Amino acid sequence: MQRTAEGSDAVISGAMRFEAAPARRRAILERVRSTGFCSIADLAGELAVSEMTVRRDVRRLDEAGEVRVVHGGVSLPPGEDYSTRAHENPGPKTLIGQAAAALVGPGDTIAVDAGTTAHALVDALPADFAGSVVTHSVPVMQALLERPESRCVGLGGDLYPPSRAFVGPATVEAAARLRVRWCFLGAAAVDERGCYGAYDLERPTKQALMDIADHVVLLADAGKFLSSAPVLLERLDRFHTLVTDTEPPAAIRRALEANGTALGVAAPAGAGV
Secondary structure, eight states: OHHHHHHHHHHHHHHHHHHHHHHHHHHHHHHHHHHSEEEHHHHHHHHTSOHHHHHHHHHHHHHTTSOEEETTEEEOOTTTHHHHHTTSSHHHHHHHHHHHHTTOOTTOEEEEOSSHHHHHHHHHSOTTOOSEEEEOBHHHHHHHTTOTTSEEEEOOSEEETTTTEEESHHHHHHHHTOOEEEEEEEOSEEOSSEEEESOGGGHHHHHHHHHTEEEEEEEOOGGGGTOOOSEEEEEGGGOSEEEESSOOOHHHHHHHHHHTOEEEEOOOTTOOO
8 A cells, every 4th residue: 555655646746747847848948038048057946946957958958959058058049049039028128229229419429239139229219310330230230221321330250140240359350440439238137246148259249349439338128137147248337327127126226326337217108207
């Protein structure tokens, strides 16, 4: 009887684990699609399971071609990052883009980072914007083809499919010869220490754009405050302004104030103060 009871428990427990695994993998996939990268430790904490369990799940997703296992975590497969992120949180990104565009003068020279939130800034520029846009982002270059009044300075280099952007020494060298008033930078994650990217390969280009700017503006929707990414791009004291769509966590708010970084919280037109 005892063996039967134990066996029954094992069957029930096994069935529960079997039912939970697909749900966990769906949750992992949704999380990675929303942020581009997640660490194993963060996923284990969010799902309340062991890191070993998460590693088994992400291996299954990797084998199915839905994610890619990378050092320290999991990311989307090459080529899927940008197109997937382009459909995430379109409302907040539009608001952030509109608020950031309000900083730009009609004849300013600006640098625009790769990424879907930075792209929203270009979409929000006035139709008569007659300034110049420096960028390594292919989608931003394509968008500027529809703006004959604007000048686009494209930075070449090695094409990096996940971000649909040029990176590498040639890109950095091209940026170093330029000067811009504003640099608008995206990030995969933000905390009280700074902003983070998913891939170190992109870091030199992002830093080169910041180095040529009079003012650097960080664009981050609310999800970036809850996300994790492994590559520290810059600390908060480097930024003139953080533009977001919601009040950031208290620790980030305190860090912004301590570093003299302005905070802009975008709100829908007609929203109460």
